[in-house]
Amino acid sequence: MGRLEFDVAHLLAGGLVLMSFMLLYQDRLFALLNVFALQAVVLALSVSWQAYVQGAPHLYVTAAIALVFKAIVIPVALHRIIVRLGIHREVENVVGVGPTMLAGMGLVALSMVVMLRVTADAYPLAREDLAFALSVVLLGLLMMVTRNNAVSQIVGFMSLENGLILAATGAKGMPLVVEISVAFSVLIAFIVIGTLLFRIRERFDTVDADALDRFRGGQR
């Protein structure tokens, strides 16, 4: 494998992690969606580069799915949801940006250490890819944990799923069926959550997840 292939793959996967960091500090919902769409584009690029390097044409399908759904359909749909719900002015800050970014850096370091140790004798490209993928997954989880707004939690979940796709394409020989089914399951999850959002809004007049807990009369 040439030096160039490796470097480009590295660059794209690193770009994915960078997008995850950018997601972390967006506190406006529209900006969040734009960064998410950008991340999906980078993901599509990364996957098609893998398809080219590995000589696996079916990965182009995966890249196309990522591009169409994650970069276009889902952001546009979320955009319309936000407009219809009238929450585009909402700003949320549960945990400050500084601590969140520090925690994110810690998570990236952790996933590097773990993955590089565990996969010592694996194919180098897959190795780097897996380490970056784990970082993206952890950052997506971190985002879900630090946000209150249901829309941002969905975005966190979707970006977590981007990490999964990156891992799946980095490993050679993952069948196309698995990737397509993962993509569709995410789409279905998106539909379910979107419907749920309107339901929550109808009932509670807000999409702040804390309102649900207040309603449930949970522990204060």
Add this chain to the structure above:
Amino acid sequence: MAPMIPASPAFALSCVGALLAIAVLAIPGGRLRDAAPVVYGACLATSLVALGGALICLLAGPPASNVVLPLGLPWVGAHFRIDALAAFFLAVVNLGAVAASLYGIGYGRHESEPQRVLPFFPAFLAGMNLVVLADDAFSFLLAWEFMSLASWALVMAHHREGDNARAGYVYIVMASFGTLALLLAFGLLAGPEGGYAFAAIRAHGASAPSAALVLGLVLLGAGSKAGLAPLHVWLPLAHPAAPSHVSALMSGVMTKVAVYGFIRIVFDLLGPQAWWWGLPVLAAGGGSAVLGVLYALMQNDLKRVLAYSTIENIGLIFVGLGLTIAFEANGFHAAAALALTAALFHVFNHALFKSILFFGAGAVLTATGERQMDRLGGLIHKMPLTSFLVLIACAAISALPPLNGFASEWLVFQAILLSPQLPQWGLKLLIPAVGALLALSAALAAACFVRVFGIVFLGRPRSQQARDAHEVDRWSISAMAMLAALCVIAGVLPGFMIDSIASVVDALTGARMPAQASLQWLSIVPVAESRSSYNGLLVFAFIAASASLAAYAIHRLASQAVRRAPAWDCGFPDPSPSTQYSAESFSQPIQRVFGSYVFKASERIDMPAPGDMRPARIKVELRDLAWELIYAPIAQAVSFTAERLNRLQFLTIRVYLSLVFFALVTLLLALAVWP
């Protein structure tokens, strides 16, 4: 598939299948009128056939074939096999099933909600058969749990009455705990390769530490099902709660299936035994024997007395098994064979007489609607046949010669007398102490059953219901009579029993007791070089001769005319039957002796002042130490923890996500730090 000869696992399995089919058919049919005799009749026929197959296996040698069905774990399958041990226990199970089904034909008519009993009764029988047939751990545990659940459903048949719901709850908790212990034991036995077939377990054996752990787990698992103290708490609650023929099965047969599980794992699967394994088994057995009979003496509920007495007999059986381990580990094969024969013989005997006693309690319940002994009395005039048959069972369980209880207990004591040969001081000291405990429990058991028979059947009726009692139906009587006849036969001719158990004992200990059939005058000897021997037939002949001589002399010399007169009562013939001995007054001396230690008993006497006309009262409170010292703290700890964990139910969504997140990060950190 093997041909359907009566002595094959396939044959036994088809009997199990027939029982399950009856159970399924009884679900829709249970509500029909007159369904009970049909269901019990079908169970009777199937159990008789299965009993015949088991007896052929036992007497003609076990079949070589085994059956593997493509069920259960995919890489193991469901194995079924009949060896000598399984054949013996199949015979015990199906004998009990035959008697209970026969009894049920009559008793089941009085059932208020037959649809709650009829489907589960055949399922329970099928479960017990399957446990004994199973030849791999998965099938064994599955059948074991099936048996537990079916019997639980039967315990809950009358769940609205009294304390039955609580009894069912305690039972299912203890049964699940026992199954968990057995599950862990089989996990250790199977090893990391997952060889769950018994043949695979036998082949690779267990290392010494894990074998000791398995022994502990089996004592917990099988011991809780059998009713070893202090795991017995469910037994006196659950056994009386079930309908009487089911009580007989649970007490007489299901506890034996637990004994089978213990023998199968410890003697067959676990490999060579260490001498100290005998210590916990002997201690648990001796303790259960004494505690069981002491509690039995204190109870007023007839069926509860019988349930506690089961604990005593299980203790005796486990003492026999502990002795077998002790002798076998030291290479005394003849002595080990004696102890194991005694234990198995007592398994058979207890299944007989405990079934009769529960049937008798059921007959009393049918005739009077009462289980409280203090509301019974004088039933020997109203129910002469039942009284006679229960008297035989009482004499047998009190170990009176020439009945079967004496023969097996005599063999246990003969084995105890061989213990001075043992080299280890621990055993030398413990076994005589256990022997003393057994002697104490035998004497107390006699007192207990004198009390049962005297209060329930003798004297004058203590309530209107007892006065209006009438004899029960022929089916119930014939079930009791069949078992009572077997009690007498096994007691008078114990040599035949010992010889038919010999093949089982030979397979497990590598030795057998001397062939008793070759001895003169049908007497039995425990070991070849022993000087003691027992001849049930001679004792029987002597007792029969002297009793008929005495009866003849009395009738000859005394007046012929039967005369009924008030009993001499110090010149004050009193009108009230409540001045008779009561169940409590009979047991009060024993309660005073053991009271402060075993029962934490407190007596309060409420004596009216002079001139006050109200009666004096005595109030006695007994407490169950096992419950207070072991179970109550555990229950408190569980509810405390549950209270704390309950807060987890009311967290916010974000906190749940954070929990997942931090768990993941912690695990990754562990992976990163771990060398």
